[in-house]
Amino acid sequence: MIQSMTGFGKHVVQLPSKKITVELKSLNSKHLDLNARLPQAYRDKELQLRKMISESLHRGKVDFSLNVEITGEETTAEVNQGVVKKYMQQLKAIADGDDIKLLELALRMPDTLKTDGDEIDETEYQAITEALTHALKAINLFREEEGKVLEKDFNLRLKNIAKLLEEVKKLDPERLSTIREKLDRAVADLKTEVDENRFEQELMYYLEKYDITEEKVRLANHLDYFQKTLNSADSNGKKLGFIAQEIGREINTIGSKANYAPMQQVVVQMKDELEKIKEQMLNVL
Known part of the structure; x- marks a missing residue:
């Protein structure tokens, strides 16, 4: 049975504090041309995810996207208070303004947020691979149809x-x-x-x-x-x-x-x- 190289697959996994969405789109190409878009924190897992896709899809121009949305109170980002205060002092020296306005301007400056660079835990990675597996099944079914x-x-x-x-x-x-x-x-x-x-x-x-x-x-x-x-x-x-x-x-x-x-x-x-x-x-x- 022949398969088309045109296809689409999507799967969503809900964790207690995160929503993981995987999407795959493919068009015709002589070889496997894989374009991956994923958050910076997940880049160290890109090679393993690419391998999973290449073993399943073989050929085609494939767009793979991984989106992770925080749905609970958990977050790895914190306000870098020292940097923000320094920005506010410098802005106050340049122009007069109330603290709220200065704070809004300061938060737009670089390095005002710091993130925790810890690796992805095993449970979250398993959820990502599960979502990718289901998305691959969906796109292959689409290709078969x-x-x-x-x-x-x-x-x-x-x-x-x-x-x-x-x-x-x-x-x-x-x-x-x-x-x-x-x-x-x-x-x-x-x-x-x-x-x-x-x-x-x-x-x-x-x-x-x-x-x-x-x-x-x-x-x-x-x-x-x-x-x-x-x-x-x-x-x-x-x-x-x-x-x-x-x-x-x-x-x-x-x-x-x-x-x-x-x-x-x-x-x-x-x-x-x-x-x-x-x-x-x-x-x-």
């Missing part, structure tokens, strides 16, 4: 190309007959004696150059291989992309050898269907 939509579209496009290939097969005998008639008329217009045996040999050689039997067989095989890969247990967008390239190569060769307007029109339709597959392929994990 998006993948089902992509798979449905791929199946439609494959079926359309297969039908068009059948049209090519039906047109092929008529195409070769038309090419032969054109050559016969061209020789007749020369109004000169032609060695029939030699002409027949040259004609067979010429028609072999326009033979598309191998291309038809390979194209059918590639379509079947794409379908089997699409139905496999793992999502493999890169592999599907390579198969799509091979499908395109066979379609292009048929088009270049066709030399017959009705068949070339069918080839154009096949290219259109394949282009829609390639557009959607960019978003497959």
